[in-house]
Amino acid sequence: MNWVPRRPRVFRGIGASWGVTLGRVFLLDRGVVREPHYDVDATQVATEQARMQAAIDLSVAQLHGARNSVVAGGDVGPLSILEAHEMMLRDPSWVAEVQGRIAKERINAEWALSLVTQRLRQALESTDDPYLRERGGDVGFLAERVLRNLAGGHAELRLLLPDATAAAPCVVVARNLSPVDAALLGRYQVAAFVTELGGKTSHVAIMARSLEVPAVVAARGVFEAAGNDDAIVIDGGEGSVVLRPSPDQLARGARRAAAHARRTREVLAAKALPAQTRDGRTLTLLGNVEQPGEVETILGRGGEGIGLYRTEFMFTDRTQMPTAEDHYQDVKGMLARLDGRPLTVRTLDLGGDKLLGPLAYATESNPALGLRAIRFCLHHREVFRAQVAGLLRAAVHGNLRIMLPMISGVDELREVRAFFAEVAAELQQSGVAHRADVPLGIMVEIPSAALCAADLAAECAFFSVGTNDLLQYLLAVDRGNERVAHMYRPLHPAALRLLVSVVRAAEAAGIPLSVCGEMAGDVELVPILLGMGVRALSMQASSLPHVKRRVRGLQYDACVALLQRACACVTPQEVEREVKEFLAAVDQEGAAVLQAAAGR
Amino acid sequence: MASACKKARIGNDLGLHLRAAGALVQRACAFTAEITLCHGRLEANAKSIMSVLSLAAAKGVELEICAVGDDADAAAAALQQLIEAGFVA
Numbered sequence: 110m111n112w113v114p115r116r117p118r119v120f121r122g123i124g125a126s127w128g129v130t131l132g133r134v135f136l137l138d139r140g141v142v143r144e145p146h147y148d149v150d151a152t153q154v155a156t157e158q159a160r161m162q163a164a165i166d167l168s169v170a171q172l173h174g175a176r177n178s179v180v181a182g183g184d185v186g187p188l189s190i191l192e193a194h195e196m197m198l199r200d201p202s203w204v205a206e207v208q209g210r211i212a213k214e215r216i217n218a219e220w221a222l223s224l225v226t227q228r229l230r231q232a233l234e235s236t237d238d239p240y241l242r243e244r245g246g247d248v249g250f251l252a253e254r255v256l257r258n259l260a261g262g263h264a265e266l267r268l269l270l271p272d273a274t275a276a277a278p279c280v281v282v283a284r285n286l287s288p289v290d291a292a293l294l295g296r297y298q299v300a301a302f303v304t305e306l307g308g309k310t311s312h313v314a315i316m317a318r319s320l321e322v323p324a325v326v327a328a329r330g331v332f333e334a335a336g337n338d339d340a341i342v343i344d345g346g347e348g349s350v351v352l353r354p355s356p357d358q359l360a361r362g363a364r365r366a367a368a369h370a371r372r373t374r375e376v377l378a379a380k381a382l383p384a385q386t387r388d389g390r391t392l393t394l395l396g397n398v399e400q401p402g403e404v405e406t407i408l409g410r411g412g413e414g415i416g417l418y419r420t421e422f423m424f425t426d427r428t429q430m431p432t433a434e435d436h437y438q439d440v441k442g443m444l445a446r447l448d449g450r451p452l453t454v455r456t457l458d459l460g461g462d463k464l465l466g467p468l469a470y471a472t473e474s475n476p477a478l479g480l481r482a483i484r485f486c487l488h489h490r491e492v493f494r495a496q497v498a499g500l501l502r503a504a505v506h507g508n509l510r511i512m513l514p515m516i517s518g519v520d521e522l523r524e525v526r527a528f529f530a531e532v533a534a535e536l537q538q539s540g541v542a543h544r545a546d547v548p549l550g551i552m553v554e555i556p557s558a559a560l561c562a563a564d565l566a567a568e569c570a571f572f573s574v575g576t577n578d579l580l581q582y583l584l585a586v587d588r589g590n591e592r593v594a595h596m597y598r599p600l601h602p603a604a605l606r607l608l609v610s611v612v613r614a615a616e617a618a619g620i621p622l623s624v625c626g627e628m629a630g631d632v633e634l635v636p637i638l639l640g641m642g643v644r645a646l647s648m649q650a651s652s653l654p655h656v657k658r659r660v661r662g663l664q665y666d667a668c669v670a671l672l673q674r675a676c677a678c679v680t681p682q683e684v685e686r687e688v689k690e691f692l693a694a695v696d697q698e699g700a701a702v703l704q705a706a707a708g709r
Numbered sequence: 710m711a712s713a714c715k716k717a718r719i720g721n722d723l724g725l726h727l728r729a730a731g732a733l734v735q736r737a738c739a740f741t742a743e744i745t746l747c748h749g750r751l752e753a754n755a756k757s758i759m760s761v762l763s764l765a766a767a768k769g770v771e772l773e774i775c776a777v778g779d780d781a782d783a784a785a786a787a788l789q790q791l792i793e794a795g796f797v798a
Contacts, residue, residue, distance in 0.1 A: 190727060194727075197759055197762075202756070203760070232763040240767075244762065
């Protein structure tokens with residue numbers, strides 16, 4: 110046993126899951142796996158191959174067992190990862206390659222396994238993509254499991270975690286955790302995770318975030334330095350780990366843990382409170398959904414309705430084009446779930462390549478600028494007719510608004526309006542119950558529409574600003590292209606000025622406006638949007654409590670002043686600096702208010 | 710013997726990740742055709758998850774799908790659709 114200095118040690122890693130915890134170390138040691146390499150003669154080949162097959166079969170059975178225990182525990186998150194691992198182990202061509210190496214090179218099972226997995230790991234770990242790089246680790250975990258089974262030892266970590274009722278919370282410290290470990294640990298009361306390896310997308314990070322416990326990964330050296338039961342402070346926000354903290358470090362950790370706990374409570378408590386600034390300006394917070402089943406999640410997180418229902422799954426999840434009846438039933442069901450709360454449905458926002466199959470379409474060299482969304486619908490009216498008819502019929506059942514994607518100008522809007530009137534007339538003629546006057550609005554996501562916002566506002570019922578596409582088209586940047594992704598800047602002066610002009614156009618025409626792109630769910634950008642005069646934000650469920658909390662800490666007039674300063678800037682960097690300083694001041698002020706409240 | 714080749718660009722953020730590769734292999738196994746995925750000079754057997762993973766294909770990569778066999782056309786088209794739909798079946 111190495112002598113461990115009993116003094117405090119601080120480690121820096123990557124904060125993979127938010128939160129601060131004080132606890133006791135629980136070391137999870139996988140130990141070292143034996144990996145003997147030796148030559149075999151022709152008579153032993155069959156024996157080695159049989160050992161290999163037995164070890165693989167046993168490994169598959171173990172993964173299967175872990176999967177079942179996860180299912181029994183009611184947590185299905187990691188299931189598909191475990192399934193994929195099972196598939197990898199069962200992969201016939203991979204197994205054949207290992208078996209082939211044993212026969213051809215006359216080597217033992219362990220050696221053949223490590224040669225084959227090494228090549229695969231190298232391929233994955235040499236990519237630039239961080240997610241795929243970490244998948245090299247998946248291959249490593251599988252190889253390790255098979256190796257342990259070849260050696261006849263225990264493939265599972267022995268999980269003798271301290272009792273959940275023990276005095277100090279248990280912080281698991283490990284070199285690395287496999288998805289199986291992560292899935293099994295998820296069922297214990299682990300207060301935090303620290304690993305030496307891994308990244309933000311490793312399984313332990315994903316699991317910690319889903320359990321909402323802090324995690325720090327890539328904290329090099331921590332495993333060697335820690336001893337069981339050592340006191341430990343982990344901060345998943347800043348990515349720090351303090352082993353055997355001094356009284357000062359402990360006090361700081363306790364303060365931060367208390368602040369974190371308070372914040373979590375506030376975020377959850379804010380669910381029922383209005384999204385109102387300190388000086389009384391109220392915002393409407395709505396959710397973006399892709400499937401009807403997400404409605405409950407949005408409402409559970411404090412959303413007041415659905416600001417963007419993407420209907421694409423209606424088209425991609427089936428072999429035949431949906432009928433008017435399909436659309437009607439789908440939206441009617443959504444309206445029933447929402448019980449009077451608003452629902453904004455976006456009509457089909459896909460291109461023909463995804464819908465009619467690749468055979469029907471010549472591939473477009475530039476799909477982002479091609480025949481998609483409303484352009485596609487106007488070109489394939491039979492597809493659009495079914496959706497419009499279904500929506501007009503469903504509208505009698507609740508608070509429905511219809512939103513058109515990718516409108517480029519007034520001509521297109523008029524064409525769609527005429528088509529809506531045509532469909533309504535047909536419904537009228539056949540005596541089908543419907544609502545012809547459903548509010549019809551547009552997504553403002555093409556710069557031409559933003560520049561003609563005043564004209565468009567005169568002829569539609571509402572605007573929803575799709576910031577993702579608007580920024581992409583405005584700045585001519587594809588965020589998926591890593592060579593230019595850094596140029597995608599929501600705080601570019603051009604973006605600010607254009608957004609302000611759109612908001613003003615909506616105000617002048619007296620129509621409601623909401624923002625439904627990623628900007629709406631970004632707590633750092635909320636003050637700028639608020640300052641512009643935006644009154645409604647639509648975002649993914651997980652952002653709702655955080656945005657609400659941010660809104661409740663802001664002063665509307667200060668946001669207006671911030672926007673004025675930002676609009677005077679000439680570079681994105683200047684705007685970003687203004688916003689950063691503003692947020693720092695807000696947070697400081699917030700802390701002072703809390704302290705004053707605590708002192709009273 | 711019929712053959713077919715199609716191209717597909719990987720659009721989902723995580724690239725050809727574990728579950729995506731699993732979904733692709735499952736789909737490929739439904740056809741009798743031999744299916745090869747090409748990424749630059751790398752080639753993979755579409756019916757082997759280890760082989761597919763070894764392509765290490767990230768978001769934005771264009772894959773060529775080459776199928777040989779009686780149902781080659783349908784196989785290549787089905788995989789192209791799956792990849793372009795972001796691996797949601």
